[in-house]
Amino acid sequence: MNDVAQSTVPTRMRAAGRREAQVSDYTELSRLVRAAGLMRRRYLYYWTRITGNVVALAAVAVAVVLLGDSWFQLVLAAVLAAVLTQFGFLGHDAAHRQIFASHRWNDWTGRLVSGLVVGLSHRWWTSKHSRHHAAPNQEGRDPDIAAGALAFTPAVVAGRGPLGARLARIQGWFFFPLLMLEGLNLHIASFVRPPGAARADRRRLELLLMVARHVGYVGGLLVLLPPGKAAAFVAVQLAVFGMLLGGAFAPNHKGMPIVPATLKIDFLRRQVLMSRNVRGGPLTDLAMGGLNYQIEHHLFPSMPRPNLKAAQPLVRAYCRRHAVTYTETGLWQSYAIVVRYLNQVGLGARDPFQCPLVQQYRA
Numbered sequence: 001m002n003d004v005a006q007s008t009v010p011t012r013m014r015a016a017g018r019r020e021a022q023v024s025d026y027t028e029l030s031r032l033v034r035a036a037g038l039m040r041r042r043y044l045y046y047w048t049r050i051t052g053n054v055v056a057l058a059a060v061a062v063a064v065v066l067l068g069d070s071w072f073q074l075v076l077a078a079v080l081a082a083v084l085t086q087f088g089f090l091g092h093d094a095a096h097r098q099i100f101a102s103h104r105w106n107d108w109t110g111r112l113v114s115g116l117v118v119g120l121s122h123r124w125w126t127s128k129h130s131r132h133h134a135a136p137n138q139e140g141r142d143p144d145i146a147a148g149a150l151a152f153t154p155a156v157v158a159g160r161g162p163l164g165a166r167l168a169r170i171q172g173w174f175f176f177p178l179l180m181l182e183g184l185n186l187h188i189a190s191f192v193r194p195p196g197a198a199r200a201d202r203r204r205l206e207l208l209l210m211v212a213r214h215v216g217y218v219g220g221l222l223v224l225l226p227p228g229k230a231a232a233f234v235a236v237q238l239a240v241f242g243m244l245l246g247g248a249f250a251p252n253h254k255g256m257p258i259v260p261a262t263l264k265i266d267f268l269r270r271q272v273l274m275s276r277n278v279r280g281g282p283l284t285d286l287a288m289g290g291l292n293y294q295i296e297h298h299l300f301p302s303m304p305r306p307n308l309k310a311a312q313p314l315v316r317a318y319c320r321r322h323a324v325t326y327t328e329t330g331l332w333q334s335y336a337i338v339v340r341y342l343n344q345v346g347l348g349a350r351d352p353f354q355c356p357l358v359q360q361y362r363a
Helices: 001-033 043-067 073-095 103-118 122-134 152-159 162-168 171-179 184-194 200-224 227-252 267-273 282-287 292-297 307-323 331-345 360-363
Strands: none
Touching: 001 162, 001 267, 001 307, 043 073, 043 267, 073 103, 073 122, 073 171, 073 227, 103 200, 122 184, 122 200, 152 162, 162 171, 162 331, 171 227, 184 200, 184 227, 200 227, 227 331, 267 292, 292 307, 331 360
């Protein structure tokens, strides 16, 4: 018995040493990033971005008024969706406290941008998104892979009936059409799903902002357009908004390894191995709101958006030195991976989605 006890000591010591080394891995990376000045606020960038978005929104509103009763309004509906998507990215940045040093300023910016401009619950979305950041792609913890219209894990498929299981085999082809409903889904969820840890007075204020936004938006359209054209305008705007916003978030984790619910992983590997960057230039940066630098964003959520690109070479080189797989693909390739992944999940293929650290940590 003593021999058994003694034999487990070196194993425990090695495991403890490995955990300490992995903790120090992120600590060292964080020190390098801060030394490079990449965590400093970028006020000029964000004030320019906010001002530009407000001017673009005002320009769309003026164009809608001047155009009047015309089916060409649907073109403006798509343009409005693109502008609102940019506001959505600002709400995301404010939720991560990327914009201002003051927590209060970030909270109010996020609340006004999300509630009054976009019409979404800032508090609900922040609560949901924070849980995703804490455990990306981990079963039972990441709300972004929970059961829904699409099944992101074999366990979800197994819980469905025969018809649901058959549809899951081709669900990847439904992905993009379903994105057109994501805008509507977010608006409904903002009202019916209570935000986490929200004070009653702040929830009332948030509801007031969203109601004022929706009444003003729909009411203004009904004043300018016949009911049919107004409804078509809203439908196009919501569909394009869902496609643009969902299309920016989807390539970042879908098709990356799924983490079992009980597996414990150090922070660096948890964020890097479950995330995917998307290559591209300034247009990709704009269309994805900086989320194409997903690995850097997950490692340093409060890093200002324009600093993510500068951090990428440092993070990539650091991961290479520490033998941590750093994944980066093109935009269309990432969408193809998402579609293939969803179809394979529906077919019950488990192996391609197992976390690469499962065997290591079991050992």
